[in-house]
Each structure stands twice: as C-alpha cells, then as structure tokens.
Amino acid sequence: MPATDAQIEQLLSDLVRIESVTPWLIPDGAGEGAVQQFIADWMSDLPGVEIWFEEVAPGRPNLFAKLPGVGGGPTLLINSHADTVGYGNWRERALVPERRGDTLVGLGVADDKSSCAIGMLALRSLVERGVTLKGDLIVATTVDEEGSSIGTFHMLERHKPDAILVLEPERLDDIVVEHQGFGWIDVVVHGRAAHGSDPDKGIDAIVHMAEVITRLKKLDDTGFGRGADGGSMSGRTVFHTGTIRGGTDYATYPNSCVLGIEIGTQPGEHLSDRVHEIEAIFAEVKAIYPDFSGEVNVQIDREPFMPKGYDALFDAIVASAEPVLGHKPVAAGLNAWGDSGLCSEAGIPTLCYGVDGGNFHAPDEWVSMPEMVAAVEIVEHTIERFCGVAEG
Ligand SMILES: [Zn+2]
DSSP: OOOHEEEEEEEHHHHHSOOOBBBTTTTTTTOSSHHHHHHHHTTTTTTTTTEEEEEEEETEEEEEEOOOOOSSSEEEEEEEOBBBOOOOGGGTTTSSSSETTEEEEEEETTTHHHHHHHHHHHHHHHOOOOOOOSSSSSEEEOOOTTTOOOHHHHHHHHOOOOOEEEEEESTTEEEEEOOOOOEEEEEEOOOOOBBBTOTTTOOHHHHHHHHHHHHHHHHHOOOOOOHTTTTTTTSOOOOOEEEEHHHHHHHHHHHHEEEEEEEEOOOOHHHHHHHHHHHHHHHHHHOTTTOOOOEEHHHHHHHOBOOOHHHHHHHHHHHHHHHHHHHHHHEESSSSSOOHHHHHTTTTTTEEOOOOOOOSSSTEEEEHHHHHHHHHHHHHHHHHHHHOOOOO
C-alpha cells in the first residue's frame, strides 16, 4: 500500500515536534537522541527488520534499520539526517507543524525529516507487501549533518554498502550527481601596534585586510574565473565573508585582523586551489604595501561531491520515477555541500535525491506534500530495482 498524504502528514508532524537541533551549532540544542528513539520505536513492529543504535557522541546515536536480503544482490544504504539547525527566528512556531495547502511547514520538515520519513515509509511498505529482497537494505538516520558531520564520518568508518542514496530535499526532477566542496578559512593579516600618532612605526592590519577583501570580491564577481553561472552543473562558486575582527582600541594601530570566509570548490578542484588564489592576492597587496604580512588558516576542508560508479542506482531511480512523475528525472549539480560529499570521498557509489521544499534553515521551512507521496513510491521501487527481488 503506498503511503497516503494523511499518513505522511502524521509521521512528518510527529518528527517535527521532536526537537533535534544539533548542539554543534546551538549548544543547548536537544540533539538527536529523542527523535532517533521515536524512529526506532516506529519501525519496531516490522517483522524481520533489525534495528540498532551506534553511539557517535553521548546521547547522539546513529540509527540503523536493516531488512536483510536472501543474497545475490547488492546492499543499498539509504541515508538521511535526524538533526536540524536552530530556530531562534521563529521560536514559537517552529516545532508546531502546520498544513498550508499542498505544503507542510515546520522546522526540519524538509531538511531533512522529509527524507527520514521517506526511508521509514518505504521500508514499512516493502515489509508489509512481503517483498523479499536479494541484497540487504539499510535505512540509516545519522546525526550532526548540520554541524561537523560526525554522524556520517562515524557511519562510513563502520559500513561499506555497495551504494548509498543520500536523501536531502532537492526536487524529484533532479538526481544530484555532483556538488561543490567548501572550506571555512581564516585569512589573517598581521600589522604592528603603535601609538595612533606614530604612523612611521604602526602597520595598519585592517587597511591591509581591506585590500585583500576588495580583491576577493573581485574574484567572486567572476565566479573565481569560471563565469557568473559557475561554468559547471554545480553553479557559481560559493563565496562570502562570515566574520571579521581586528584591532584593540581607537588610539592604537591594529596589529592584527582576522577574516573568516566560506568558500566553495568546484568538482575537480581542491581547497588548495582557493588558498593559492588568496596567496596570489597577498602578493599583489605586498606590491603596494611592502610591510604587508598575511597567512591562511584552513579550519574546515570538505571535498566536492564527485561520485563514481553510480550508474545502476541512477538507472533504478529513473526507471522508478518515470511512471510516477510522467517524465524522467535528470542529472543535476548543486552549489551547496552535503554529507554525500563524504560518501563519495569514501569511494562508495552515491547519489543525492529528495523532495521539493524551501526556506531551508529559515522561518516557515516547507515541504511539498504531493512530492512526498511520490517520493515514497519512487524510493520503494528504487530499492526493489537496485537490491533485486527474490522470486516467490
Ligand atoms: Zn540536510
């Protein structure tokens, strides 16, 4: 029995009501423990399904539900994340799911509880229909995707499925086959502190940083040399400043300025490419100010998503989606980063797929309910096609 709109609304609403903010972002966030327990309990009546937790951090377990196959087919792992970002901007409404026409609104309703629900409902439907798979199916809900991804790192150290389908809200028309990587980088400019009336001694780190920022923005305007559309499926290269601090007081030349930036890398690039560009900027500024001194400190480095060997999974999604959507989904890229990047880095054939939604990480996050109904059916049939169905 395909899941109905009403069943999906019920399950998604239950998931939204359980706060699962990652404490990595918001220190008093509840974490994923309660929502993972709810998901485990919801699946616990399914005969033949093995359910277990793998603790990643205290009170923050990854959850696995395995429907063992009879052999002769590949193992598919379906991955979604159980955590959300914070909700300080809509505190009174975020955890109160609200139906608005064809959408459901609530914190994490799309990113990524829609995906948790799809995996849960597809698994339930397979079991209730009595489908016997050849390969194993593992439905995993992981922790901390919105933080530092410790859940998916932990999972990849312990599990090597033949393929991973990462469910994240996109559009059912798009199968994500690549996305950008990113870095969080501190750009540090050194100056020299001196009395404010002693320009011969002082070196103004903030003025020097201004030259760096102007040049970074110029590179951004050209998509870091790739044109405004990025010249790739994954769109324009991500760049923005995030934080800046420098100086000590009004009366003193600032001896240091630190700029925190987020910067993307296109498939085929590495963060070292961006670092070299920043170092080239340093050389330009030094030509103007010989006493310029700067350095680049990489805080986080995540490779782009460039999966290989995903053809069988891609074909299974297309064949399952076409009768439901009335047309074939197409290969697409993304300018954002997701845990899918870690899966492809681990050498596992991986694709990223999911339902339409919006206002991610913002008030009134929504998900398309018609896409949810379609997605459960598509994912269920994708599992059958990929893992194989045993006769009789
Ligand atoms: Zn997400």
